[in-house]
Amino acid sequence: MKRVQTKICGISTPETLAAALAHGASHIGFVHFAKSPRHIDTGLARALGGRCPAHVRRVLLLVNPHPADAARLADEAGADILQLHGDEAPAQLSAIKALTGLELWKAVPVRTSADLNATAQWRGVADRLLYDAKPPAGSDLPGGNGLRFDWMLLQGHRHALPWALSGGLDPANVAEAIGTTGATLVDVSSGVESSPGIKDVDKIAAFLKAASS
Numbered sequence: 001m002k003r004v005q006t007k008i009c010g011i012s013t014p015e016t017l018a019a020a021l022a023h024g025a026s027h028i029g030f031v032h033f034a035k036s037p038r039h040i041d042t043g044l045a046r047a048l049g050g051r052c053p054a055h056v057r058r059v060l061l062l063v064n065p066h067p068a069d070a071a072r073l074a075d076e077a078g079a080d081i082l083q084l085h086g087d088e089a090p091a092q093l094s095a096i097k098a099l100t101g102l103e104l105w106k107a108v109p110v111r112t113s114a115d116l117n118a119t120a121q122w123r124g125v126a127d128r129l130l131y132d133a134k135p136p137a138g139s140d141l142p143g144g145n146g147l148r149f150d151w152m153l154l155q156g157h158r159h160a161l162p163w164a165l166s167g168g169l170d171p172a173n174v175a176e177a178i179g180t181t182g183a184t185l186v187d188v189s190s191g192v193e194s195s196p197g198i199k200d201v202d203k204i205a206a207f208l209k210a211a212s213s
C-alpha cells in the first residue's frame, strides 16, 4: 500500500519544524494570514523552509490574495506550493497560476455532499483539493478550527482532482480517518497543538506515527 503523505500546517519555530521533519512529514505548511494565531511573515517562512530537505514540500497558505500579492509572497517565502484557503474564484487561481507556475491547492469547505459535488469547477485550475470542515458562522478563521466533517461523505465520491483530507484530525483519529476515506494525504494543525498556534512536538510525532501505521 502507498505510504500516506502528511502535512503539518502552521509551523512557526525551528523546534516544531525539526520534529515534523524527523518524523517524516512530506509537507510543511506556513500560514500567512494576519488574523491567524499561526501567522508568520514570509521572511520566517523562507528561513524555516530553508531547513527542509528537497523532498519535503513547502506550502504557503494565503487567504483571498490579489494574484500579484500571491506571486510576491510565494517568491519571498520560497514556497513550492500555494494553498488558497479563502473564497477565491477559479479565475483568481488561474491568474495566480499564470504568474507563478506553482502547484496550487484549493481548500474546499465541506458540510454536505453538495459541497463536494460543486468541486468540478476546480478542474484545470487547481492541482489539488484540500477538503476541510466548513468554519462556524462568523469565525475569523476559514481553517485551522479543529473541526471535522462527516468523513462518510467521501466514501464513493468521484473526486474531481487529487485531494487531501483536513479538519479536526489528531493523533487519535487520523488512522480511522484514513481508513474511512482512503485519503493518501492528510493535513493537521490544531490537533498537534497544546493551545492555538502553539505546536507540540510530542503530538506532531504521535500524529505522524499514527498516520503511517
Ligand SMILES: O=C(O)c1ccccc1NCC(=O)[C@H](O)[C@H](O)COP(=O)(O)O
Pocket (backbone or CB within 6 Å): 009, 010, 029, 031, 033, 036, 037, 038, 039, 061, 063, 085, 132, 141, 142, 143, 144, 145, 146, 147, 166, 167, 168, 169, 187, 188, 189, 190, 191
Ligand atoms: O491554521 C490557520 O490558522 C488557518 C488560518 C486561515 C486559513 C486556514 C488556516 N489553516 C488551514 C489548514 O491548512 C489547516 O491545517 C486545516 O484547516 C485543518 O486545521 P485543523 O482542523 O485545525 O487541523
